[in-house]
Amino acid sequence: MFEKFSEILTNRHEYARDWKKRTGGKVVGFFCSYAPEEPLKAAGILPVRIIGGHKSSDKVGKYIAPNIGCSFCRDALGRGLEGDYDYLDGIVQGQTCLHTGEAFWVWQKHLPVKFSYFLAVPHSTQTIGREEYLAVEYAKFKTALEKWIGKEITNEDLDRGIESYNTNRQLIRQIFEFRQQDNPLVTGSEALDLALSGQIMDRDEHNAMMKEVLKKLPDRKMDRDPGTRIMIIGSVNTDREFMHMVEHECDLPATIVIDDTCTGIRYNFNDVNPQEDRLMAISLRYNHRPPCPNKDWPRRRRIPFIKHLIKTYKVDAVILFNHKFCQPHQLDNAVIEREMKAMGIPTLTLEFDIRIPIGQFRTRVEAMLETTMDII
Amino acid sequence: MSKYKTEPMKLWKRIKEFKQNHFKEYHEAHKNGRLRFLGATALSISQYTGFENAVIMGSEPFAANIAFWKDFGLKCMEECERRGMTRELCGYSKCVWGAQFLNKNIMPDGTMLSEWGKPDFASSFSLAPCHCKWFQILCENSDTPMYLFDLTKAYPYNDENLIKYMTGQMLDCIEQAEKAVGQPFIDELFIKGVKNEFKSYRTWCDIMILNQTIPAPLDEKTIFSFIVPNLTKAYGDDTVALMQELKEEVQDRVNRGIAAVANEQFRIITDAIPPWPALELYRYLEREYGGVVVGSPYVICLCGSWKFENDKGDLIPTPTPVELGMPLTTREEVARALVWYRSHFSTETPYNIACGEVLHELTLKIAKQWHADGGMLHQNIGCTMQALGSMESRNAVAEAGIPCMNYEGNDADSREIDLTNMKRKFDIFFEANNVKRLTKKAA
Amino acid sequence: MEEKKEYFRWVESTYVNPDIDWKKAEVVSAGIDVGSVSSQMVVMCDGQIYAYSNTRSGSSSPNSAKNAMELCLKDANGLTLDNIHYLIGTGYGRVNIPFAQKAITEISCHGIGANFMYGPTVKTLLDMGGQDCKALRLNEKGKCLNFLMNDKCAAGTGRGMEVIAEILKVPVTEIGDRSFDIDEEPPPVSSTCVVFAKSEATGLLKDGWSKNKVLAAYCAAMAGRVVDLLNRIEVEKDFAITGGIAKNKGVAKRIEKLIGVEALVPKMDTQIAGALGAAIYANALYKKAKK
Ligand code: SF4
Numbered sequence A: 001m002f003e004k005f006s007e008i009l010t011n012r013h014e015y016a017r018d019w020k021k022r023t024g025g026k027v028v029g030f031f032c033s034y035a036p037e038e039p040l041k042a043a044g045i046l047p048v049r050i051i052g053g054h055k056s057s058d059k060v061g062k063y064i065a066p067n068i069g070c071s072f073c074r075d076a077l078g079r080g081l082e083g084d085y086d087y088l089d090g091i092v093q094g095q096t097c098l099h100t101g102e103a104f105w106v107w108q109k110h111l112p113v114k115f116s117y118f119l120a121v122p123h124s125t126q127t128i129g130r131e132e133y134l135a136v137e138y139a140k141f142k143t144a145l146e147k148w149i150g151k152e153i154t155n156e157d158l159d160r161g162i163e164s165y166n167t168n169r170q171l172i173r174q175i176f177e178f179r180q181q182d183n184p185l186v187t188g189s190e191a192l193d194l195a196l197s198g199q200i201m202d203r204d205e206h207n208a209m210m211k212e213v214l215k216k217l218p219d220r221k222m223d224r225d226p227g228t229r230i231m232i233i234g235s236v237n238t239d240r241e242f243m244h245m246v247e248h249e250c251d252l253p254a255t256i257v258i259d260d261t262c263t264g265i266r267y268n269f270n271d272v273n274p275q276e277d278r279l280m281a282i283s284l285r286y287n288h289r290p291p292c293p294n295k296d297w298p299r300r301r302r303i304p305f306i307k308h309l310i311k312t313y314k315v316d317a318v319i320l321f322n323h324k325f326c327q328p329h330q331l332d333n334a335v336i337e338r339e340m341k342a343m344g345i346p347t348l349t350l351e352f353d354i355r356i357p358i359g360q361f362r363t364r365v366e367a368m369l370e371t372t373m374d375i376i
Numbered sequence B: 001m002s003k004y005k006t007e008p009m010k011l012w013k014r015i016k017e018f019k020q021n022h023f024k025e026y027h028e029a030h031k032n033g034r035l036r037f038l039g040a041t042a043l044s045i046s047q048y049t050g051f052e053n054a055v056i057m058g059s060e061p062f063a064a065n066i067a068f069w070k071d072f073g074l075k076c077m078e079e080c081e082r083r084g085m086t087r088e089l090c091g092y093s094k095c096v097w098g099a100q101f102l103n104k105n106i107m108p109d110g111t112m113l114s115e116w117g118k119p120d121f122a123s124s125f126s127l128a129p130c131h132c133k134w135f136q137i138l139c140e141n142s143d144t145p146m147y148l149f150d151l152t153k154a155y156p157y158n159d160e161n162l163i164k165y166m167t168g169q170m171l172d173c174i175e176q177a178e179k180a181v182g183q184p185f186i187d188e189l190f191i192k193g194v195k196n197e198f199k200s201y202r203t204w205c206d207i208m209i210l211n212q213t214i215p216a217p218l219d220e221k222t223i224f225s226f227i228v229p230n231l232t233k234a235y236g237d238d239t240v241a242l243m244q245e246l247k248e249e250v251q252d253r254v255n256r257g258i259a260a261v262a263n264e265q266f267r268i269i270t271d272a273i274p275p276w277p278a279l280e281l282y283r284y285l286e287r288e289y290g291g292v293v294v295g296s297p298y299v300i301c302l303c304g305s306w307k308f309e310n311d312k313g314d315l316i317p318t319p320t321p322v323e324l325g326m327p328l329t330t331r332e333e334v335a336r337a338l339v340w341y342r343s344h345f346s347t348e349t350p351y352n353i354a355c356g357e358v359l360h361e362l363t364l365k366i367a368k369q370w371h372a373d374g375g376m377l378h379q380n381i382g383c384t385m386q387a388l389g390s391m392e393s394r395n396a397v398a399e400a401g402i403p404c405m406n407y408e409g410n411d412a413d414s415r416e417i418d419l420t421n422m423k424r425k426f427d428i429f430f431e432a433n434n435v436k437r438l439t440k441k442a443a
Numbered sequence C: 001m002e003e004k005k006e007y008f009r010w011v012e013s014t015y016v017n018p019d020i021d022w023k024k025a026e027v028v029s030a031g032i033d034v035g036s037v038s039s040q041m042v043v044m045c046d047g048q049i050y051a052y053s054n055t056r057s058g059s060s061s062p063n064s065a066k067n068a069m070e071l072c073l074k075d076a077n078g079l080t081l082d083n084i085h086y087l088i089g090t091g092y093g094r095v096n097i098p099f100a101q102k103a104i105t106e107i108s109c110h111g112i113g114a115n116f117m118y119g120p121t122v123k124t125l126l127d128m129g130g131q132d133c134k135a136l137r138l139n140e141k142g143k144c145l146n147f148l149m150n151d152k153c154a155a156g157t158g159r160g161m162e163v164i165a166e167i168l169k170v171p172v173t174e175i176g177d178r179s180f181d182i183d184e185e186p187p188p189v190s191s192t193c194v195v196f197a198k199s200e201a202t203g204l205l206k207d208g209w210s211k212n213k214v215l216a217a218y219c220a221a222m223a224g225r226v227v228d229l230l231n232r233i234e235v236e237k238d239f240a241i242t243g244g245i246a247k248n249k250g251v252a253k254r255i256e257k258l259i260g261v262e263a264l265v266p267k268m269d270t271q272i273a274g275a276l277g278a279a280i281y282a283n284a285l286y287k288k289a290k291k
């Protein structure tokens, strides 16, 4: 049912190249899910998330040391340096963590792009004045875009962008809801491919595909034991091999029912509420969305969000998914672990590198599954 | 015969005492009926000068002092790791969290304290997001009221949106702090403090410029001893005077050709916070190779404010708001001027990742203007923010024809410092650049 | 010509309990633990240990399992695979044991095995295996409630020890004792990484350190890494150690000193804990299925 999403995700570079050919439009890469996608869409541009290929590249070491840079960013940058992303016309960073920031600058300096923009998204999404601040930054961004594409971005354009993304998020949430069932009608692997393919596809095309799925989904028969219901919390997850291992290769049954990552529900949780000042409307969405740890201060909004998901999706166990050298998530993990312990939820922390030792991970996941049940 | 005359800095002892006294003032504040403020230096401490009884401590020197006393520093880190904070997390943060967990601290002279020094109000700013997470965790655990500033992007400076945003936060912070500590904020004090700070900072820039002289009147290890007054008490009359005296002494050294290192033969720039637990490596460079570290983006910007002359020209001191005749009579005006001045290359703002487009240029400018023969950039694994930019800085300096290397270290975690390896790397670097070794190599 | 000596070698062993007649047993269960460095098999008769073997792992998991099995059954009075009612595989090669009915992770198995070995008071268990090291919290039944694992580097693992043994040319079984034969405890070496071990060890020897002193510094460093794990999981008494390194006093004693808790004294070969746990599970699962 979700094969087409998986296929496009696998062949994402072909998809983008083909999209360019079909539409004659420009493609812009972005590193982090705080990138201003609605304005890009409004400008007729295809924003695609730059992700790694789970392949190492010896070209990265000159710019980012292996013992400090987050493995996700090093992988993504490596793909750029290896030429996988040579179709990009531009790159945009919506500021979050240090690592995506540095990857952006290295890319901008050493790879040929016609347009690059570092958008200063507030670090805290709770500070006084951050909504107005971001709206102004969007206005500057819009001006820069207009200059580049040589035409004005009108309110109608912005409305189209907003509409397309709102619909996209709503549809994703609708599909995700089927994971709340006792026997979830969508596996975690499928959900990841669904959400991630959205981040690299034209949202209108993605929407059309999801609408098809939704017609059939309620009648889907699942031929598997859902087993332990797992939630994934942490760094950006693009690790399809790992998802598959947890759900299909372990000795004990398990299903990943939800996540708090920027390639899942965190990114798709809230919409842009239309208002006259479009850029302010978009600013509100990005400021109010469930935060990534970088942006979760002074108060902690992530913990209540995670607890809400645990309840709604009936989570039995948690995997803290941490990219190697992702300090932002490490900083939150100690607190999350404590909270999970208090709730009696088994928690397993795994550290992901560009390539992961799938066998060792399997042992740990199985061991955690064993702690959730009585073997004898 | 040595190449240059050298003599010790006369002010050295007084500045050491200044630091000791300031720490003492902070730790004894409550005993003396005063308030303790702990804040990240740069953008989030000067506002507290508006409180009459304030003793303000900069959290970075606070942390660096713990790191410097490596046995205590190590205990702090281990205590954090026991609580699930990983080995890879920020060294400074773990020093201060650890002190708080252990409820102990240490004075600059090594005296142990039986209390960590909980502030009455704390603040930080997002030089990097972790710089705020540092305080989030600290304040949650110690139940301290806090204000965390959002600094989004420090370059290009002079950005009206940023200045407005941060000024709004500054004013908000003042109100919150007033409520939290239950004391009135006095605008006159604030205005006076900030004006003083402009002076102290401006003087620092002059001192750093004097170090462009050959031979260098100061070496970086000595400069480290001089940073504390400005970092943590730039608003004080005593600091203004002290910086002036320091400038005069350095000027005098320049006039008389007094060198920091008698055998100066290779001028070096570094990067980032040094490995505090292993400062002896500076002596190694001097002794073995006549290598003198003349500066770094860290130490040059740390206690001053800088900008590029006409866009991408040379690095020059930012004219102060007083020099520019900005209005400085109301709280708003002063807050705004302070934000404006400090959101140039000031303290560690160049390392703000949003400055990634210029950090390497800044480093290169420093290498050139300070007449460096080479760069030995500390890739400070203890601070992700600094470590990330360091390779591009190296690339830029090296590509400009100035030999440059990275050496890996840690500002706080002595376990991650491999002095033997560092020295070996230095030896290779010097050898490759035909720098004569001054001592006979140990057999 | 100098004879090529393999310093990492330790002696393979077997055991058969002379007081038990397997033919009289109602349930014969077994566990096989295929680890990266060593493999074990344990056979139980009605929940009592009847026989075991402890061998070096071979080139492949099925082969290692087969070796352990053959060695274990060699002197077991005619016991064959066919007589075993239920066999569970564990360890990293657990899924590749052709004659196992089921696989359970070594984490759960070590918990149950330690519970059998040391009794129900064990709350914290440290298992130092061939290529990883894990800290477990157990309940009174030996069920694992929580665990942490270090497999990032060979520090504190059997493999790490073997590398050191080869570098210093000291038989691996002697490392523990020799590491205490020193005048004064040296500081731990800065890097426990086996990749750097060689150059560092050579450097220390050149600086005039005795081999024993270098060993002491290594054991201390390894203990230090392992203690990080224990601190994170929070040690609650009683505390016990399983796995090959439990036999290396040089590391074990230093761990005890660092955490300020003494480990229970093992009553049997600590390397069989995983296979033992698997055999216990096998016994229970067989009885459960029969009911
Ligand atoms: S995984 Fe962590 S460090 Fe890497 S990009 Fe995401 S938040 Fe940043």
Ligand code: SF4
Residues within 6 Å of the ligand: B090, B091, B092, B093, B127, B128, B129, B130, B131, B132, B134, B382, B383, B384, B385, B386
């Ligand atoms: S890593 Fe650097 S920027 Fe982050 S909190 Fe530590 S000192 Fe600050």
